[in-house]
Amino acid sequence: MTERLAVLGGSPVRTAPFPAWPVSDGREEAALLDVLHSGVWGITSGPGKVTQFEQAFAKAHDAAYAQTTFNGSAALFVALHAIGIDYGDEVIVPAYTFMATATSCLLSGAIPVFVDVEPDSYNMDPAALEAAITPRTKAVIPVHIGGLPADIDRIMDVARRHGLTVLEDACQAHGASWRGRRVGAIGDLGCFSFQSSKNINAGEGGAIVTDRQDLAERCWSIHNCGRVRDGRWYQHEVLGSNFRMTQWQAAILLAQLTRFEEMARAREANGLYLARRLSEETALRPMGRDPRVTQHGYHLFITRYDPEGFAGVDRGRFLRALSAEGVPCSEGYVPLYTMPAIRDGAARLRRAVGAPEPEPPHCPVTERACAEEGIWFMQQLLLGTTADMDDIVAAVQKVQRLAHTL
Numbered sequence: 519m520t521e522r523l524a525v526l527g528g529s530p531v532r533t534a535p536f537p538a539w540p541v542s543d544g545r546e547e548a549a550l551l552d553v554l555h556s557g558v559w560g561i562t563s564g565p566g567k568v569t570q571f572e573q574a575f576a577k578a579h580d581a582a583y584a585q586t587t588f589n590g591s592a593a594l595f596v597a598l599h600a601i602g603i604d605y606g607d608e609v610i611v612p613a614y615t616f617m618a619t620a621t622s623c624l625l626s627g628a629i630p631v632f633v634d635v636e637p638d639s640y641n642m643d644p645a646a647l648e649a650a651i652t653p654r655t656k657a658v659i660p661v662h663i664g665g666l667p668a669d670i671d672r673i674m675d676v677a678r679r680h681g682l683t684v685l686e687d688a689c690q691a692h693g694a695s696w697r698g699r700r701v702g703a704i705g706d707l708g709c710f711s712f713q714s715s716k717n718i719n720a721g722e723g724g725a726i727v728t729d730r731q732d733l734a735e736r737c738w739s740i741h742n743c744g745r746v747r748d749g750r751w752y753q754h755e756v757l758g759s760n761f762r763m764t765q766w767q768a769a770i771l772l773a774q775l776t777r778f779e780e781m782a783r784a785r786e787a788n789g790l791y792l793a794r795r796l797s798e799e800t801a802l803r804p805m806g807r808d809p810r811v812t813q814h815g816y817h818l819f820i821t822r823y824d825p826e827g828f829a830g831v832d833r834g835r836f837l838r839a840l841s842a843e844g845v846p847c848s849e850g851y852v853p854l855y856t857m858p859a860i861r862d863g864a865a866r867l868r869r870a871v872g873a874p875e876p877e878p879p880h881c882p883v884t885e886r887a888c889a890e891e892g893i894w895f896m897q898q899l900l901l902g903t904t905a906d907m908d909d910i911v912a913a914v915q916k917v918q919r920l921a922h923t924l
């Protein structure tokens with residue numbers, strides 16, 4: 519019988535679902551009931567599970583301090599205020615990231631300056647970072663995209679030479695490590711997200727980690743209405759607001775932490791296996807891995823597509839064909855600087871602070887990644903078995919073999 523692609527009516531390589539996300543069991547249920555019966559539902563009623571989670575999360579991420587917030591966007595916002603961001607300051611960010619990396623700057627009155635990413639990692643290019651520094655630059659936000667650590671050594675070197683603060687956006691990088699150290703507090707401070715898709719998930723949630731006691735203290739104050747530790751209830755010393763995590767979130771997060779390391783090991787083993795097989799046996803080109811990356815967070819498995827290896831078929835048609843074979847996949851981001859919200863927000867800020875309007879950004883690697891090259895598999899696919907990885911390879915091989923029929 520002639521082989522046919524599932525998208526053209528053939529039978530798919532796979533009909534079984536990949537592992538579901540989120541994962542929960544009696545641990546989450548017991549922790550939630552604990553909170554319910556304790557009457558301590560928020561940190562204003564007592565430290566409770568939020569404090570326990572902060573301690574456990576800081577330890578798991580090689581940081582002296584962790585400050586929770588209600589989500590990762592709030593963590594970035596609080597962190598920027600903790601470093602003393604001011605109106606008209608420039609913050610250098612990669613163009614290939616989620617919008618919150620840039621909107622946290624705009625909502626703080628700072629101007630995000632976009633730089634390109636490296637073709638082998640889709641992480642901030644340290645040379646582009648250095649070239650973008652101006653007298654207005656205050657900070658840099660490297661993003662460990664998909665959980666793959668950025669070249670934090672070179673970024674720290676550039677930042678230190680120019681007196682910039684480094685705020686790591688580790689919202690996708692739980693458990694990722696660089697030269698044996700977990701990311702987040704390698705820079706001055708770093709932010710995490712516990713939103714539904716993330717590898718540690720409470721529906722929503724965020725945390726800032728740091729080794730600097732002064733920054734930890736400022737984060738605590740800013741996230742808690744600008745209060746001071748031993749002050750009166752209505753004493754507000756620092757500009758802040760209510761960015762507090764609930765005890766419900768912390769309860770779920772503590773339960774999620776109990777299985778996190780084991781899941782991270784499974785993602786790492788499957789991610790390495792899948793990367794090797796795809797690069798050796800298909801025309802897809804998985805992202806490279808710097809030898810200094812000692813653990814990939816694998817929130818996303820990102821690989822690169824080239825129509826040349828697939829009979830000239832464009833990425834959109836390839837993705838539809840691969841999905842039809844039973845492998846969920848997607849195309850990922852658009853270049854952030856092309857989004858009206860970001861472009862107009864930055865232009866308005868520049869006018870307000872009298873900053874010159876620069877040339878529109880042009881980041882060719884980001885544009886190629888977004889328009890034609892980048893392909894994402896979500897982290898839960900990597901929680902399966904080796905046989906699940908073999909199915910992904912088999913599905914890519916089938917689409918490759920029959921691409922001329924598309």
Ligand SMILES: Cc1ncc(COP(=O)(O)O)c(C=O)c1O
Pocket residue numbers: 589590591592615616618619661687689690710711712713722723724
């Ligand atoms: C790179 C990056 N930064 C920031 C965020 C914001 O986190 P949250 O969705 O928890 O607000 C996310 C989450 O999607 C992210 O992926």
